[in-house]
Amino acid sequence: MPTKKMMVGALGAGRMGRGIAISYALAGAEVCLIDIKGRTPQQRLEMRENLEKELTLDLGFLARLGIIAEGAISQIMSNITLYASDSAVLNTIDFDIVYEGVPEHRDAKEAAFQWMSEHIAPEVIIASTTSTFLVDDLAELISHPERFANAHWLNPAHLMPLVEISKGKLTSDATITALRSNLKSIGKSPVVCGPTPGYIVPRIQALAMNEAARLVEEGAASAADIDTAIRLGFGTRYAILGMLEFIDWGGGDILYYASDYLSKNIDKDRYKVPDIIRDNMHNNRKGISDGKGFYDYSNMDVSAYREKRMSEFAGLLQHMQLMPKVADFAKAK
Secondary structure: OOOOOOEEEEEOOOHHHHHHHHHHHHOOOEEEEEEOOOOOHHHHHHHHHHHHHHHHHHHHHHHHOOOOOHHHHHHHHHOEEEEEOOOHHHHHOOOOEEEEOOOOOHHHHHHHHHHHHHHOOOOOEEEEOOOOOOHHHHHOOOOOHHHEEEEEEOOOOOOOOEEEEEOOOOOOHHHHHHHHHHHHHOOOEEEEEOOOOOOOHHHHHHHHHHHHHHHHHOOOOOHHHHHHHHHHHHHHHHOOOOHHHHHHHHOHHHHHHHHHHHHHHOOOOOOOOOHHHHHHHHOOOOEHHHOEOOOEOOOOOHHHHHHHHHHHHHHHHHHOOOOOOOOHHHOOO
């Protein structure tokens, strides 16, 4: 008996919906891109033409990179079908999951969730891609909220591996397990957080972005030098070591004293030492040196762990052509 092909809905045919559609279509799933806006026949025709043009451009780029075969573009595009939300066909489709990706306005969200409550079977997982609304606030708008969670895709959605899942107080564990499994099946790397404003990445990103802007504002460095420092200092390290892992690697005491210095010399509130860093430091949980920090290293082969991470880091630097210059006599033969 043939395996059922995954069927995905994306309500909202804007940039995010199209990125999600490409992600699933690349993995061989069928995608219904659902346009909820009222349009004239001419407007629908123009939208369809724009969609085909954008998909062709995005997939053509992947082909030029050698990620997909150029001859596969038309087949991938055939996995994506654009529907108006009033199409009767949608009522007959057996969806595995439906994403909501309409504009970040309360009225638009209410209309989208009303449509899904009326047209999407109660056992189908529904996930909002919102970057603004808390999962518990949106859960009030959907029938059977136990099947609902937020799933924050980062742009460009079809290339970024991370998807942040936010679990609400009514979201079932089964929904989270199924959603994670679904995302992993198309090559994404899902993480889960609670119903907190800003998820994980946007919260950290907003602080870092604002601090970079302040450095320009204060005349501390040029925009170009700040960005170079971020790309080659921040970016390369955190592509290999997570931020909390990096704290453990160097030692929480380093962060403690650095934060204490900055709080006294720049801004006491902005650089205030978090209680968890203070507690870890005073309770011998500074990281690798103590055998425990944000992670537990007590039963780990730390030497092998360091070797693995440093090898990954060196590999990244080699790929980016950023390795240190080596004199001719010292180069490997």
